[in-house]
Amino acid sequence: MISNSKKDFLFELIKNLSPAEKRSFKLFAKRMEANENAKFVQLFDVLDKMSHYDEGALLKKLPVAKKQLANLKSHLYKQLLVSLRLIYADRNVELHLNEQIDFARILYSKGLYMQSLKVLEKAKQLATRYFLDTLVLRIVELEKVIESQHITRSMQDRAETLSQQATDMSVQISRKNAFSNLSLQLYGLYLKTGYVKDAEDRKRVEAFYAANMPQFEIQELGFYEKLYLYQAQVWFFHIVQDFPLCYRAAQRWVDLFDEFPDMRKVATGNYLKAYHYLLDTLFYLGYYERFTEVLQKFEDNLRTPDFQLDENGSVLAFLYYYTNALNIRFMRGEFSLGIEAIMPTFKKEFQALQNKLDVHHQAVLNYKVACLYFGAGENPEAIFYLDEVIKQTGAGLSEDLQCFAHILKLIASYEAGMDEDLDQQIRNVYKVLVKMNDLHQVQREMMAFIRQLGQIYDYQLKAAFVALRERLKPFEQHPYEKRAFLYLDIISWLESKIENRSVQEIIQEKFREKMEVEK
Structure with a gap:
């Protein structure tokens, strides 16, 4: 099994080459007359024309024995990388x-x-x-x-100078590694468990953060040390749901690139992430005007002619642009408009880049798109995207995201009238949540309510929705329960049922009222 996956690496690399990169490779490979009909060039041509990897078909088209193929592929792989290195040496x-x-x-x-x-x-x-x-x-x-x-x-005193430089660099690198390790570990913790769930959970995260945070004087830190420090702070405050402090850390991260603009070309991925996490925090805080201002600046920076993105940067730009383009529609309650404005281009670009996105980010995008359709009342489409989230299992996925995908699917199924097997769905979801150890009070209330839906008469529904809203309202500001409302605006959905209006009408009205108050 391992052998087969390795053989596919070459095919995958060739399929990821741009037309310009393929032309450059052919010129590079044929720079010597002896290579004009070389077998590795023939191998490249055959693989380039294949729609999928087929070793049997490959051997029929090449003048090479099966036992020689592995070495030939290895040689071609190396030549492709050498060719790409020549292309990008002056750009990186x-x-x-x-x-x-x-x-x-x-x-x-x-x-x-x-x-x-x-x-x-x-x-x-x-x-x-x-x-x-x-x-x-x-x-x-x-x-x-x-x-x-x-x-x-x-140079005079050359030995002493070089020795001191080496010592200074070693200290700096060691400190940078400590910050980057802490940042990476906190990020992994968030992907695994999401936000803190109770006081004991918070104490555990705080203890880990304090024990692994290096001692430092901010004025002594270099660019990368500050970068990883701010990253670690963003993740820590995000996990403990202290969004005002998370905002401050994210803003410092963005400001760092304003202080060192040349670093946008070198640390491009971290530059894009800085803007994304600043926008993400502003979204959770509900700071609409500041969010709009930062999003516009982010879009303007992406369009700057001298800001060149490689393929990795393009994937990140796609991910962060669409995440925040969806978020601003959520803030305004513009679900139907969002579908019209975003989905045609999103679907096309997502299809092209899907294989380059990790499972976590695919799940995040699918969940957000599901929320867009749910908010617009297009529940079958919402269920389709929720199923895309639910079917992704294993390492690298947030349990929080999976949990709320299951709950939102139950609600969307009820809304769509697809409730003939709702009892079985509820039992299945309950088992999943218990296994995750993630069944908190908001989820318990929602599950209990959905379970009773089939037994409530129509004339009792409004009162039942009102009762559930009153039970859930206190949790909106609860330090460990409020995370539920970051994934799903349950209160607005309940109000839409109580008032017999659409969810987007309710959220749009709340948005207008909020803007009036802030004027």
Whole structure:
């Protein structure tokens, strides 16, 4: 099984090449006449024309034995990566710097020590400009090798200078790793369990955060140390649902890139994430005007001609743009308009990028789209997207998201009149939630209410909806129950049933009232 998956890596790489990258590879591969009819070039041409990987068909079209195929594929894979490296070396600072370090090593091995040191000095200046500490340390270590073996007389007190630089870089890298480790662990914790669920849960997260947060003076931190510090703060305050402090940390993260604009080109993924998490926090806080302002700035930055995105950046830009384009429709209650404005382009782009999105982010987008359709009263479509969330199981998925996907599906099924097997659905969902250990008071109230729906007469429904709203209202500001309302505006749905109006009418009215108060 492992062997088969490895064989597919080459096919997957070829299918991910752009037409320009394929042309560049052909030119690169045929730069020598001997390669004109080389077998690895023939292999590339055959795989490029295949719609799906078929080893049997491949062997029929190539003048190569089956036992030679693995080596041939391995060679082609390496040649493709070398070709891509040549294309992107001038567009990516880290690739360029690694290339310069390689050049310096070649010059050193040829005995051209001063030339090697000159290349390294230029590379070190560039790496320092972009705060690439690990590369600076690599350069300094190579400089130390040259100086320790050969008297270059390139600088007085050279040995002391290089030793101090290496020590300073090691301290900085160690501190940066501590911040980045904490940030990554908190992110993994959120993906696994979502928000804190009770006081004991909060104490556990707070203890972990305090124990792993390095001692620091903010003025002594470099760019990446601050970046990972703000990331860790964002995730911590997000998990404990302290959104005002989360907002402050996210704003500092964005401000960091305003302070160091050159870093947008090097740390592009983190730049996009900074804007996303600032917008995400503003959405949870309900700060509509600030959200609109930041979203507009984010969109303007994406359209800036000198802001070039690679494929990874394009995937992140797609993810963050549509997440927040959906969020602003939720804030306004514009569900039907959102479907018209967003879904045609979203479906097309999502289909093209789906294989490049991890299961968590696919689930988040599917859940948000389901909420859009649910808010517009298009329940069968909502159920379709909820099923896309529910069928994704395993590591990397938020239990919170799965939990509320199940509950929203029950509500959407009831709304759509698809309630003939509602009792069985409820039992199945209850088992899932118990297994998740995620059945809290809001969910319990919702499950109990849905279970009774089939036994309530029509003339009793309004009173039942009113009673449920009154039971749930106190939980909107409860420190550990309010998370339910971040996933699903249950109160607005209940009010729509009580007043016999659509959900989007209720939310639009609340939005207008909120804007009037804030004027």
